[in-house]
Amino acid sequence: MKTTKAAAVSFTGAVKTFGEVRAVAGLDLEIAAGETVALLGRNGAGKSTSLSLLLGLDEPDEGHVELFGTAPQDAVRAGWVGAMLQEGRAVPRVTVAELVSFVAGRYPHPMDVREALRLAGIEELAGRRVDKLSGGQTQRVRFAVALAGSPALLVLDEPTAALDVEARHAFWASMRAYARRGHTVLFSTHYLEEADANADRIVVIDHGRVVADGSGDELRRAGGGSLVSFDLAGRGTAGLELLPGVTSVEVRGDRARLRTEDSDAAVLALAAQSLVRNLEVKTASLDDAFMALTAAPGASADLDELDDPDPLERV
Ligand SMILES: Nc1ncnc2c1ncn2[C@@H]1O[C@H](COP(=O)(O)OP(=O)(O)OP(=O)(O)O)[C@@H](O)[C@H]1O
Numbered sequence: 001m002k003t004t005k006a007a008a009v010s011f012t013g014a015v016k017t018f019g020e021v022r023a024v025a026g027l028d029l030e031i032a033a034g035e036t037v038a039l040l041g042r043n044g045a046g047k048s049t050s051l052s053l054l055l056g057l058d059e060p061d062e063g064h065v066e067l068f069g070t071a072p073q074d075a076v077r078a079g080w081v082g083a084m085l086q087e088g089r090a091v092p093r094v095t096v097a098e099l100v101s102f103v104a105g106r107y108p109h110p111m112d113v114r115e116a117l118r119l120a121g122i123e124e125l126a127g128r129r130v131d132k133l134s135g136g137q138t139q140r141v142r143f144a145v146a147l148a149g150s151p152a153l154l155v156l157d158e159p160t161a162a163l164d165v166e167a168r169h170a171f172w173a174s175m176r177a178y179a180r181r182g183h184t185v186l187f188s189t190h191y192l193e194e195a196d197a198n199a200d201r202i203v204v205i206d207h208g209r210v211v212a213d214g215s216g217d218e219l220r221r222a223g224g225g226s227l228v229s230f231d232l233a234g235r236g237t238a239g240l241e242l243l244p245g246v247t248s249v250e251v252r253g254d255r256a257r258l259r260t261e262d263s264d265a266a267v268l269a270l271a272a273q274s275l276v277r278n279l280e281v282k283t284a285s286l287d288d289a290f291m292a293l294t295a296a297p298g299a300s301a302d303l304d305e306l307d308d309p310d311p312l313e314r315v
Helices: 047-054 072-077 096-104 113-119 135-147 165-180 192-198 216-224 263-272 286-294 303-307
Strands: 009-018 021-031 036-040 062-067 081-084 153-157 184-189 201-206 209-214 226-231 246-252 255-260 280-283
Touching: 009 047, 021 047, 021 201, 021 209, 036 047, 036 165, 036 192, 047 062, 047 153, 047 184, 062 072, 072 081, 081 135, 096 113, 096 135, 113 135, 113 165, 135 153, 135 165, 153 165, 165 184, 165 192, 184 192, 192 286, 201 216, 201 286, 209 216, 209 286, 216 286, 226 263, 255 263
Parallel strands: 036 184, 036 201, 081 153, 153 184
Antiparallel strands: 009 021, 009 062, 201 209, 226 255, 226 280, 246 255
């Protein structure tokens, strides 16, 4: 039964196992109605499986998943949910407008078809056959299909994966416009900057459970702290892990980098040991924080990768 108080999305101890693999391993997550939430995680972290549970495409082995206080299948059947998934075969021989109209017709309070095409940026494709489109065009048709029912909850699995830069900007502008109307949006992505710019909240999952949940700034603080780099000039690394606030020590060639929660105290301690050659202090990026939050215990990060991230910070 739908109540105004119920969360839009609620995972309680959800588990989904495939043979030996615990794809979702005790997921607890609540998303309030009206929130826009990004789901981040490395390849295989469990994002798509979590979205399948949420959409009622799969059942959890343990725990519960609810949408608006009811079972996912019931919420989907009631027309409260629209989804854009990574896969899905194109329907042959129908036009874009026919497909979007067909989907809209299955919802109780659909969006005007032209409005859905406009929001997805594909008005000019209305008369084109859906099985004759490019990858990016197909992706935007999927977005129009997800919007067609004017759903209270919009679920988007890697929505910008095949889009060029201009299409990405247009997509996020439309997504935000839709969210501003009071709808709940949950999207998964590998693009940290896109998550930071377009979500109220970022949920990081790793090995099938939530490892961080907050705004981009909160994640930077939780996972990153500050990075203090300097030349070792032949000196060893013994004792560096004991300096104030230091949570990790990485060494590449003759250069060391400390991740620390107290960069001022760490720098003073380094100065006392005359270890301030080519000293550099910077706040961790969201990319750094993400890698720290999802790194396997004992894994060492590649300094080149951290110092020269992809402009879009894809993870
Ligand atoms: N149907 C399935 N059968 C067997 N294993 C599966 C199945 N679906 C997912 N898995 C495994 O479960 C784990 C989680 O996969 P999932 O697709 O949910 O991750 P993801 O975070 O969406 O990854 P990506 O970013 O690569 O899309 C992986 O180890 C994957 O190989």
